[in-house]
Amino acid sequence: MAVDQEHFVHLARPLAPTVMGFAAGSAPLTVNIQPQAVFSVIDHATRRDIRDTQSTRVIGALVGTRSEDGSEVEVRSTFAIPHTENEDQVEVDVEYQKNMLALTLKASPRETLLGWYTTSHELNSFSALIQNFFASPETGTFPHPAVHLTISTEPGAPIETKTYISAPVAVSPERAAESCLFVEVPHKLLFSDAERAALGTVTAAAESETRAAPVASDLESLAQALEAVSDLLERVSGYVGEVLDEERDGSHALGQYLMNALSLAPKVSSTQIEHDFNNHIQDVLMVSYLANTIRTQIDLAQRLATAPLAGSDKDGGDKREGAGEDGGKHYDGGRSGGGGGGAGRGGKRAGRTGAGARAGGGGQQREAREPRENGE
Structure with missing residues (x-):
């Protein structure tokens, strides 16, 4: 796919930089991203060959699941797409994209094409063309909107992610195919407790001089999690106190978010929480004691089951040996x-x-x- 820069810039450049955002509650689409998808994009950016692509960014496809009503998508995996981009034109290997998508969907039948990613936050004229390619009925996500994920991968800078969908903006169908309006939608990173611990270990290794960090045990991870929660509670309490003392201006969105979060917490006293925690610890210790007892009994039963066999063979051998001597x-x-x-x-x-x-x-x-x- 090649495009003449002179013809395309005249159509899309006034429209591509225009970005429209939505709040989390009124957004037409919510994007959830798995950590392995982010790692795959970073790995693709790290292994790129600038001499061959002549571009400072890489592109690829997003694969995942979509809810039944189409209001929420989850990006689970990605795959790279070779492309060449310079000041005059952009070329994308369409056949490679089709073959890789067919293999990916064959390995994961429940997943589908969601959109594409790039390692630059810049929305230039070529971004609109690629966005329309992934949103087309023949090669894209039609009738659902294509998701555009941008990730910053500059060395030494924090990783930032943004997600967009597009809307056609043109006066004719010909120009609508070559232009679009990017609409920023909310997104969030999803990860389990195990992935959270792995990310914490990776962060600790990145901050050390040796680039190494020990793997924390379950008890140490629990202690670190409790310390993090305590720090967050102190931070929120300090913010609320400053707002009540009129030392800083409050935010209605943040206040509503805190009210929603507090409404989900159970209304119990600290004494009851401590009592329940101690009972839970006792239950855990009891289960551990019973498990060790059962393990010991099983080991003892196995030894008792095998001990008579060895003793009977030995006694029988001695008796046969004695009988042979007497007979002789x-x-x-x-x-x-x-x-x-x-x-x-x-x-x-x-x-x-x-x-x-x-x-x-x-x-x-x-x-x-x-x-x-x-x-x-």
């Missing part, structure tokens, strides 16, 4: 007795010796020998 001795004694009996045929003393040897093998053989010896 009995067999040898029998053979010795037989030899003694053979020698007894030649003399009386030898016969007694043979009878005595056979007596070690059995009493019946000895009784059978004695009458024969008396007869002799």
Whole structure:
């Protein structure tokens, strides 16, 4: 997609810098952004090759989910789109965008195309052209508005995000395709407790000289969260006190926000909160104790189940070994007795010796020998 700068600037430059904003309550659209989408955009900006693109910004597509009524969207992932931009024209690889969108939607069927992003807050004439491309019925989000996300990625500066939708402004359909009015809509970053802890660790590592930070345990994370909440409460209390003392002018929007936040908090006394907290700690300790007890019982049962098997094998082996030794001795004694009996045929003393040897093998053989010896 290439555009002549002379023709396009005449149509879009008076309109593109115009931005209209809405409050959070009256906005036609609310944008929620997941942290992985922001990290993907920053990674794309970090890995860009300025020599090939000849541009100080990069662009890509936003993919996520949209509510049933279309009033809220959630940006979950992004993918980069190669483009070339200079003072005369801008070129975007449309085929690459179509193929990547098809692969992304195949991997995540519940998601859909939401719009596009760029790493610059500047809304120039080419921004209107790209916005209309993503909002068109053939290649865009029609009939829903396309979301335009801008992220500042300057080194050493804080990361700032802004979101826009567009409205056509022209007197003819031909000019409407090449011009638009950007409307700024509210947005917020969504992240879970685990992601909050990860972001806090990344921030701590960025502020240290070694660019490293230890991972906090659950108890340390809880302590840090309580300290942050305490600091915020002190800040809000100081602001309210200054407004009541007429030391500073109050804000109706901020006052309404504080009233809405306080109305959601349960009306309980500090004594009741402390009592509930202590009971909760006791319940946690009891569950931990029961879990350790069950683990110990399972380990003990496994050892008791395997111990008799090892003992029975050992005893059986000893018994079989002892039986073999006794059998060997009995067999040898029998053979010795037989030899003694053979020698007894030649003399009386030898016969007694043979009878005595056979007596070690059995009493019946000895009784059978004695009458024969008396007869002799």
